[in-house]
Amino acid sequence: MKKFSLLIIAMMLVLSACGKSGSNNGAGDNSVASAAEQGSGGQENNKTSGNGEEKPVELSFYFPVAVGGPITGFIDKLAADFHQENPAITVKPIYAGSYQDTMTKVVTAVQGGNSPDLAVLLSTELYSLLEMNALEELTPRFSQDYFGGFYEAFMSNTKSGDQVWSVPFQRSTIVMYYNKDMFKAANLDPEKAPANWSELRDFAQKLTVKDSAGKVSQWGLEIPSTGYQYWMLQALSLQTGTNIVSNDGTEVYFNKPEVKEALQFYTDLGRKDKVMPEGVLEWATVPSDFISGKTAMMFHTTGNLSKVKSDAKFDFGVAYLPANKNYGSPTGGGNLYVFKDIPEERKAVAIKFIEFLTQPERVAQWSIDTGYVGTTKAAYDTELLKNYVAGFPQAAVARDQMEYASSELSTYQNGQVTKLFNDNIQSALLGEITPEEALEKSQQQADDILKKYRK
């Protein structure tokens, strides 16, 4: 027995040693990629240096897929096109799952001392990544004009103060989708979407259809309330005249009167006005409900535009989110991040790839393929997108709404702050607590978390 336990202890010592070194080189494909690059480098170098070109570089590029459609195919094509233009550079796209899975993989890799070169992550992850000291600052790498080309609302989530840390890529915003056939059936003008909250409530009332047994067969409106309910509430708050977050990620304004008004409206739609299903509405089933005709209107991300376009068997419209005091919608989606802990030559190449991805033609094509909003004004000036918008005017709504858009909720400890806010919103929507209580509680919990980041 003694011998046996000795053996275990000895083995554990050995293995804990292996474990450490193992976790260092096992953390990502990156080390494999760089090793391969070094291994084959000499050979390829001979080949290309004959043409007087630069050294071959391989770039690992993590990306998530968050909307319907063959996104991986588009990304692979972009990487291949880039390789065509720059034969010395190979971009290796690595599909990493959902946004959250991608973030998990990236953080694990960074903490293992093995940063990827480039990644698409949620724009709201900025402060988490800054806290890890994982990011390469991009302000000095591009000209001011370059950043000026993007819509201002998209740029606001790339910055902390004046420093730019990422470049807008697959960006979205919330828009309203409505079923024109149902509008006609309810004697509403199918070309006129509700412009303000009272119209929204009024239209939704008219569009809610009950069968003979008194059971609702068609809802007027659906606003999803899982996963991104904070985003929806943020939209309603912006329309009422305030944003819920400061632009340095250390303050939230959850208990402002405007936010209370917004949450009250959100809960009333289901619980009092009965024009929206009561309780919690699944993020992913809301578009299915819209496509299958269960609801006449929905608030959803413009990222689903291509899916709705291809699946809906009826004429549908896309409109601004209705205003309360003014129009408003938060932006959303993912940005391109470059990591700090990689060699300078790979940083330079990553910047080059970002420039390639954000050229007007490519942004235009990407927007057409996916439904994401074109991130630059120049993209909407291309023939490609002009023609597309002419044939499918719904695609321009998100762009026009940009004028009223604001940055998305993004703070230090963003995961935790968002989650507690989400839970409390759901609690209010379910009638467990009042909107007022939900927001006071959220504010206090968020303050507890954020106070240590304030100077």
Next chain:
Amino acid sequence: MTRHLLQVFRRYNWKDNILAYALLLPSLIFLVIFTFYPMIKVLDLSFYESVMNERRFAGLELYGHVLRDEVFLKVLRNNMLLALVTVPVSILLALYMAVWVNGKLRGRSLIRAAFFYPTLIPMIAIANIWLFIYTPDYGLLDKFLGLFGIEGPNWLGDPAWVLVSMMGMLIWKESGYFMIFFLAGLQVLPKEIYQAAELDGAGPLRKFRTITLPLVMPTTLFVLIIATTNSFKLVDHLYIMTKGGPNNASNLLLYHIYETAFSFWDMGKASVLTVILLVILLVISVFYYGYLDKRIHY
């Protein structure tokens, strides 16, 4: 003479042990790398507050935080409830199905396959199937209930129903799996005892109660352990179907750990939660092996 014998005995025993250790070594290596090392590591991590880059020794402070945490208590309660309902129900159902398909009946293998097939489908696919089943109004369940004029609730969106819905899915998935163990257990039972019982005029119920049930107890214990640990390991379905919502009404321990570690990046708290999960599973296993095991006839 005796000393000489003792020496031989010792030497022989030692060699024997070496062989035994050598044979155990491969499994032992894996056990150490993937079980003991992480367990010790997580215990160590649970004493440090570590969020993102900062790391600070906190002693038992984090345990105090977690044990007072509203969300944690809710999660624990959900998980206990889930185990208390799904474990007995799925085991009883499994036993019932096993006895059924063990008898002589037409299309037996087809029925066996039908009961077992939930086990073959990947977890994520199951979650997606059930997501559709539970969709309000046009989902399979509501369509079915609609035939009887019943209007179903918002299965996954109503805090009163979401845990029940998850239980339903878990029982569906687990009982078919456990059925296979019971079926194997039933097939090795001696036929003579049943024949003797029949001669004595015992009916099917009595045969089940006095012969089958006691004789499958070893299988039941095994299944009980798997079922209980499984009910604490549910995570994939939550990820797809509810994300623990609404308002944590369906959140379970392992998903809460995942969320704490990989959404909040709060490794300290996640480690504390992991240690708590380990203790719970350890207590259950000790109870099963130390207490129930002695009361079973093998």
